Amino acid sequence: MGLRPNPTQRQRRLGTELRKLRDACGMNGVTAGAYAGLGPQHLGHIEAARTAIPEGKLRALLAAYGCEPKTKAEALVAMSQSTGKGWWSDYRKGPIPPAARDLAELEAMSASCRSFQWMHIPGLLQTAEYMRALFEGGQPSAPSDDIDTYTSFRQQRQSVLMRQDPPGFHAVIHEAALRMRMVSTDIMRRQIEHLVEMARLPHIRIQVLPFDAEVFPTAFGTPFVLFEHAVPELSTAYVEQPVSSPFISDQEQYRRFDDTFQHLARAALEPIDPNIEPGFYKKRDSLALIQHLLYTM
Template identity: 60%
Template sequence: MGLRANPTQRQRRLGLELRRLRNECGLSAAEAGAFAGLGSPHLGHIEAGRTAIPEAKLRALLTAYGCQDETLVEGLVAMSGSTGKGWWSDYRQSPLKDSIRDLAELESTAVAHRSFQWMYVPGLLQTPEYVRALIAGGEVDATPGELDTYVEFRLKRQEVLTGDPPPVFHAVIHEAAFHMQFVDTEIMRGQIEHLVEMARLPNIHIQLLPFRTSLSPATPATPFVLLEAEAPELNTVYVQHPVSSAFLEDQAHLTQYGTAFERLSAAALPPIDPVPEQESYKRSDSLRLVQHLLYTL
């Protein structure tokens, strides 16, 4: 079997976790490979995500590494055994970047999404009209057919929120996102109303971060999504950047962005509640800000 020339994010992550576990227990590649009948070069290719590892050999390695966390073990086995095929596979010949397909695969397996945006509404909460306006403004050289593909792909990603079971989705959106002028008033109105409807789903929590807060919208400086797995060690941060978005997996970054999201959530208004308590008009919350935004459009 030939080596993978371009491993997916899942394949790279599996290899990185195996290398991390090996390094933590102090084994060399040759010593670790001996436990599973693997040569040092073969194990190196596995740790680089360039080739697969059978389940029996994977479990042998994890035993050698002293990994006794069953949730982590089963998470790694699932990553290894996955074919990586899903609806996103139909877009391999499309103009979409590999990283976007990798993101869709990660979203499909995450048990929770923590999203922060300060310029746009999060992708999984966007209306079709908002998606088209946003992408048309960013992909100015895209042909009509390519634009259709970009919009279609983003709308397909959104289906994860109503899956069985659906992930928990928690978004903090800065008020600035609703004052952007790349969409007309009616599109923005429809987008805001859509957020209220989505907030009716029990797995979706949407908070607005108002202008009147001591927390800078540029802290952190870029939008991000923290994708949580059953095993916290397998969480991933997707940091959005117009030039090159990035997947971050090391524990330092996971802690950094997890803490950042907690701070943002604490500073934001309480979540949108489409069925507020009778006395809700006496307090400031995300629904009241949403109503204000609709009124001023």
């Protein structure tokens, strides 16, 4: 079996976790590989995500490493057995980059997602016309077929919020994203109205961070998403940036993003509640700000 030329984020994460477990118990590649009948070079390829590992050998390694709790061991086994195939597999040929397909797979596997955006509406909450306008404006020279593909792919990603067992989704959106004029006023109006409709779903929580929020600027300089795994140690942060890997599995760094998100959520207005009675508001909340924006558009 040949080595993988382009391992997925899930495959890389499995390899990283196995390396961390081996390092934690102080084993070298020769000693660890012997427990599972693997040579050190073969084990190195597994840890680098260049090749797969059979379930029996994986379980032998996890037992040798003393992997606890049992739920984590089973999660790693499930990670190794996953084919990685889903609707995103249909986009392997075309303009959709591998990182975007990895993102779709991660969304499908997560127990919950938390997103912070300061320039755009989060992708899972965008209307089709809003996302198309962003793609056209951001890539004016892109062929029309590519724009169609980008839009279709993002719309498919949104299906995760409509499935029978959807992950929880919590978004903190900066007021700037609601006031940006990168799309027409009509498109922006319908997009904002869509946010209110999405907030009706019990698993979706949307907050607006106003301009006058007392929060230190560098705390939210980079848009990011936190993907929470059923096993907390396997959670992942996704950082929107044009270079290097956007996926962060190091748990110390993940906790920093987690702390930042909690800070942003505390500073943001109360969540959008479409069921609130219209009229006089005794305190500011996200819905009141949105209604004001719609009135002034």
